Amino acid sequence: MSLESNQKVTAGNLKRDAFLYVRQSTMRQVLENTESTDRQYALRQRAIALGWPSDRVIVIDSDLGQSGASAADRAGFQKLVTEVGMGHAGIVLGLEVSRLARNTADWHRLLEICALTDTLILDEDGLYDPAHFNDRLLLGLKGTMSEAELHVLRARLRGGILNKARRGEMRHGLPVGLIYDARNCVVLDPDRQVQETVRLFFHTFTRTGTIGATVRHFRRENLLFPKRPSAGPQKGQLVWTPLSVARVSTILHNPFYAGAYAFGRSRWRKQLDGRYIHEHLPQEQWQVLIRDAHPGYISWQEFESNLQRLQASAKAVGFERCAGPPREGPALLQGRVVCGLCGCRMHVHYDVRRKGVMMTNYVCAGRTRRYQDPLCQSILGKNIDEAVGKLLVETVTPMALELALAVQQEIANRVEEADHLRRRQVERAQYEANLARQRYMQVDPANRLVADALESDWNIRLRALAEAQEEYQRRRATDRLIVDDAERQRILALTTDFPAIWDNPRTPQQERKRMLGLLIEDVTLIKQREITVAVRFRGGVTKTLTLPRPLTAQQLRATHEPVRRQIDALLDEYTDSQVARIINEQGMHTGAGDAFDTTSIKWVRYASKIKSLKERLLDAGWLTVQQVSKKLGVSRTSIGKLRLKGKLQSRICNDHGQWLYWLPSMAPNDSSNESTCVSSTAGDAI
């Protein structure tokens, strides 16, 4: 140790502790590179030589097996920084101090703190005082080079991996259904049951178009999906589990099933808090993609179209709604209506009217959702659905046969496939039972312990076999039923008469929508004086229909004209309640189809500005009790008495029992201007 070095150590430094930091970045190094660890511990002697008593040299070795790439998660390094910062350290020792931190930010922070607290740094090359410019420059350089070294190492490793991947030779965790053969090539899993299940999976998705429907189909048919866990107690074994939504999504996104080799489909991104998150990359950013690299279950086109369908489904519930899969509601054009005014997708709005009648409205709320504008347009769906249905029936008849045959074929295939797979399950159970039997037979009967275990295993297998057989028979029977009766009838009907099946009220609406979806791309609606319906068929043919604007709810419920005229006529003689009774007896109804009552007659009067019986009588010159009392100069009570004695001509003018009087001497037009402002209540009647 040079004189200069010794001069750097002051009494102040010696008063404080010496910290020896020992680290090996991986557990493998910890186990194999013991020499380096020994050298790190030997630095202790150097500290003692510089004047530190041996009991004041504190060893920090809690980071053994931790990488130096970041200070996060390295408790030992954090402790070292804390001790230095609090001024407890006189010197920090490390084998190659720059490797204390392989990250320049961490390293420079340590240097800064050492300089502030007068802490020395010692490694195999020498002793440094970070407060001195030269030493600090040197330490800084060492740190930078150390980080660079790590980078180069990593780049070299990564480059090697990438080169291998570019040739498609980098081995990958394969999804179930694909395995590596003896020559390290990817091939389809030779297990027939696995292969057929994966095929059924893709077929089901193609048919149904949604993840949910695929999962439901597997569940309904009691089919399990294979899985090879990459970790855990069952690692590498074939396990059969129910299909989950997440599973379907993962499989559909995996290009390996389309025979493509892909590498770098996702990456780890470091966050501010030092943790890493895993993110999936879009296809353009994948590092390697080699199509037709190995046999697959679907073609590349199918793979891409599956992803497009997933995207379309996602959009059906998202902001920009597009055509989604058909649902149960009655709106025939659900998901296929476009607003002709602003171009947004229109959505379906159902409202339940009186007597449980469900009304369909096609509503454009695109601008409302985006800009809080008022509703763009809302159109009653009933007439439009009917018109489009009619158009379809007219246009599509020649195609019906072809369509129906395809449907029949599809159903038959589906049933057969499921049957086939279930038979495989039975065969597998049979095989396992045989295997258990063989094992049991081969064991020495004297070896009771082993024989007992094997016997119970055999029993379990036999039970599983019986269950599988039973299930197979049961499903087979129900499947035959489905095809035999209802389905066959329906298919036959469809082959002969598409319009009939379309118009048949027992055809489920969802089925109708599915057929519609096969034929029609979308329908554009514009509501002006009339409603324009532009239907775009698949393949680009368009048809435009013009429909009258549907009546408003108010118009729909308005009283029909003959009924109104009849009410008008009756009001010359009768009060509201009397009119209601008479008109009901004549068998007439309100616009909504109900019987009349006093209130509904009042409404008709109000809406059509028809005068009531009282108004008519007043117009004709009849007088109220107040008017008579004023005119004759007698009290109201006296007028009542005169009426009872029959001295005054009078009649009841409304349902409250109000009386009006006729004075023979009166000219009819005398009271006409007063009559309008007369307000009568029940109390006025005498």
Ligand SMILES: [Zn+2]
């Ligand atoms: Zn609109």
